[in-house]
Amino acid sequence: MEFLGYFGEVFAPANFGLLLLGTIGGLILGATPGLSPTMAVALLIPFTFRLEPAQGLILLGAAYTSTVAGGAVSAILLKIPGAPANIATTLDGHTMAMKGQGARALQLSFIASAVGGVVGVLLLIFLTPMLAQWALAFGPSHLFWLAILGVTVIGSLDSGSVVKGLLSGCIGLWLATIGFDDIMGAQRFIFHPSVAGGINVIPALIGLFAIPQVITMLARGRQPSGAEALTVERHPVGKAFREVFSRSRALTIGTVTGAVIGLVPGVGGQIAGLVAYDQAKKLSPERDKFGTGHSEGVIAAESANNAMVGPSLVPLLTLSIPGSPTAAVLLGGLLIHGIFPGSDLFDNYPDVAWTFINSMLVGQILMCIFGLYVAGLAARVAQVPNAVMAAVVLGLAVFGSYSVQNSMGDVYVMAALGTGMYFLERFGFSAAPLVLGLILGPIAEANFIQGSMIANATSSIGQYFFTGGLNLLLIVLVVASIAYSVWMELRDRRVTTKDEVIGEREARP
């Protein structure tokens, strides 16, 4: 209970002011398409130079927490995830907004985020030593299979073709290999100077999600407004609280999945929401409603996103291994203040470490309060006419992509991937597995190469990657996720065929 001794520090005027600033600013940045948590935290690091270490970390931690949650706003209202972590939220959240339930979807997402976030930070506080040991059990072969599992699971998320879902994932994994090889320094698939340094995930993410949305809006032509599709009606907050807790299965699946995935070094929140969504869908008796604007989809995805935040810091704070890309940026924030995370962090800097962790706990509550306030005002965003929204999203996509590295090459990549994705989507392909492949590709490759080296030095590659309890469990999960999705697709096909037959019979004179 050492952390309780430092709780008062969070409420010191300067600290609490920074916590508020980080929370509100993070929500706005998170809600802005293209401004991801990683980018927000990275942009804030220079602002912490003049602050005390604890203050700087409070600001960065609050921004991390609230940008992850704030990303749900654009995911729900614009179908553009504010961050990779919000990909799954678009599936049901945007559909709810299309049905005029945008306020409800936003309220559910912020409440579920706060619940998941609080549980995640409590895990960070109470289970740090034990969970860090568990995360350490993952070697390169396990991380490789986990990355592959992340891609194969997404194949089943898209209710359409499993083959096209997996193919999309393969395209993403291939795109991740473009650029210079890390070990040999060899050029791979560099067709244009813009991709010489590889494909940056943030412009790719903006392009793959924003540009198809822009083109979809353009495809409607000069229609009066797209606003009627996003009409947001008022929704009582109390009802949203009751709904979140009445959907305890989705909330529990999301929170537990997010917490477990957050612990795995390198994987982070990108797949937490998607895996939680997939599991909630598979275990729900109302699985048919998923994808049609079902509240459980939003609750599972958003509780997982924020439940991941706390545990993703466990390996960072105890072992210097960031659990997510944003945690990696936070590591930079610690180092510039001369703080080297490790097993002795809590001995050398207990005030900094515990004040930072406690501020994240309080930050979850503040994020929920201010998020709900934003949700009430967000109705205005949905009223923007179609033409304005298309132009605004295009402008944000261009500016956001450019600002990542001040590079026009990133803008070209964003535009090319986005335009290509729109046309691929028209033929049954999906952006989510492609993005997952792109994000998990470097993790999969790095661990594959590392594992191969270990295998060559110790045993055979087959023995290293295909034996051991954890390897076998992950392989079984990979195979099971594909097999289950194929079975579901075949079952749906049989149902469709029966319906078609019935329809044909009824149509006969």
Add this chain to the structure above:
Amino acid sequence: MTMPLPRAQHIVASGLVAAVGVTVAWLSYTQEPAEAFVFPRLISTVFAVLALWTFGKALLGRTRFGNGLDRTAMANIAPGLVVALVYIFWAAETLGFYTASTLAFFAILTLYDPAPHGVLRSWLKRLIITGGFLAVMYGLFALLLNVFTPRGLFF
């Protein structure tokens, strides 16, 4: 006998994906140093197999997912897409980031705004929205985030 539009589109789309998949697989097996292409080989083999499978299904007319594009949608998309591509691939660097953004924003607004073009008020509204958006972008990216954008001929 003419093929239905979606089926022909599916063949073209999956054919392009298959061509990319096979090219990538071929490159990954022929490029040097081979050690740098171990992982790409693994991925591209699966990529090529799945892409050829999809292409084969499209050729046989057994594709079940994706509605393709109808002519109305294509006609609607074309002007906006041209504006966007000219803006991104030429105007942003040549004319200047903010000038090009202003022109592209205003052009898309004008092309897709359902308000009548013969009314002065509609034009004023579009100008005000364009000016407001660009002011916010300038404040956020140039002033707050210190993002230095290409100046081009103008700004």
